[in-house]
Amino acid sequence: MERIKIGIIGGSGFYEMEGVKLIGEKSLTTPFGKPSDNYMVVEIEGRRVAFLSRHSRGHRYNPSEINYRANIYGFKMLGVERIISVSAVGSLKEEVKPLDIVLVDQFFDKTIKRKNTFFEEGIVAHVSFAHPTCPVLRELLYRAGKELGLSIHNKGTYINIEGPHFSTIAESNSYRKFGFDVIGMTNATEAKLAREAELCYTTVALVTDYDCWKEDEDNVTVEMVIENLKKNTENAQRLIKKVIPLIPENRNDSCECKSALKYSIITSPDIISEEVKDRLRLIIGKYI
Numbered sequence: 001m002e003r004i005k006i007g008i009i010g011g012s013g014f015y016e017m018e019g020v021k022l023i024g025e026k027s028l029t030t031p032f033g034k035p036s037d038n039y040m041v042v043e044i045e046g047r048r049v050a051f052l053s054r055h056s057r058g059h060r061y062n063p064s065e066i067n068y069r070a071n072i073y074g075f076k077m078l079g080v081e082r083i084i085s086v087s088a089v090g091s092l093k094e095e096v097k098p099l100d101i102v103l104v105d106q107f108f109d110k111t112i113k114r115k116n117t118f119f120e121e122g123i124v125a126h127v128s129f130a131h132p133t134c135p136v137l138r139e140l141l142y143r144a145g146k147e148l149g150l151s152i153h154n155k156g157t158y159i160n161i162e163g164p165h166f167s168t169i170a171e172s173n174s175y176r177k178f179g180f181d182v183i184g185m186t187n188a189t190e191a192k193l194a195r196e197a198e199l200c201y202t203t204v205a206l207v208t209d210y211d212c213w214k215e216d217e218d219n220v221t222v223e224m225v226i227e228n229l230k231k232n233t234e235n236a237q238r239l240i241k242k243v244i245p246l247i248p249e250n251r252n253d254s255c256e257c258k259s260a261l262k263y264s265i266i267t268s269p270d271i272i273s274e275e276v277k278d279r280l281r282l283i284i285g286k287y288i
């Protein structure tokens with residue numbers, strides 16, 4: 001079977017969209033356990049793409065319960081090199097409006113309850129994370145969004161809270177003072193693991209609401225979020241279909257994602273056990 005080089009993490013709406021041919025489903029088991037769901041392999045504009053439903057189809061896992069490591073490792077097992085993450089977010093700024101799209105270039109990670117590294121229990125690595133999303137993917141998505149006439153921002157800071165609760169007004173206002181643009185519960189964790197696995201990763205943040213800080217807005221209701229989610233899904237589907245043909249077949253040297261581990265593994269190779277090597281072979285095999 002043709003290698004699948006592009007991965008998308010998002011909701012189930014994506015592989016059900018028009019013009020997308022379902023090729024099959026892959027059920028994977030990784031050294032870190034089972035991913036959230038099967039990977040749906042589809043063809044979009046002649047390219048193979050693997051979709052993963054982050055919370056599982058039917059939405060079984062809350063943001064702290066998702067097995068992020070298995071999800072990212074599963075993409076690696078399929079041969080994926082680039083991941084586009086599609087996620088609902090709240091806006092923390094007036095000018096970032098509901099139904100806008102933000103191509104996130106920075107994260108602020110407030111999570112504490114989840115596994116966010118592949119490197120532990122016998123091996124240590126410190127990857128560079130100053131620029132946490134892939135600039136090449138981001139640029140392609142921005143170009144595609146502009147061509148479609150979408151209201152799209154080419155950068156923005158995403159604060160990643162633990163959840164599952166939405167913010168209090170005091171929290172929301174304090175995040176605004178920090179200058180953050182959007183708020184969500186999942187993407188910083190994914191970006192960290194994708195970088196460790198040397199995958200390009202970019203967040204397409206779909207704005208559903210103004211969080212709860214905006215006093216002239218009703219507080220966030222579930223109905224409002226779901227209605228905007230539907231419209232956002234349509235925009236995101238159009239964006240994905242437009243960007244897939246723009247993505248070059250091979251990664252070149254214009255981003256550093258594919259060599260993120262080159263100088264990052266700190267542990268002496270001679271003390272890395274066979275068990276650790278087996279566990280991480282797909283990620284560290286070319287260095288150890």
Ligand SMILES: [Zn+2]
Nearest residue numbers: 134200255257
């Ligand atoms: Zn990259």
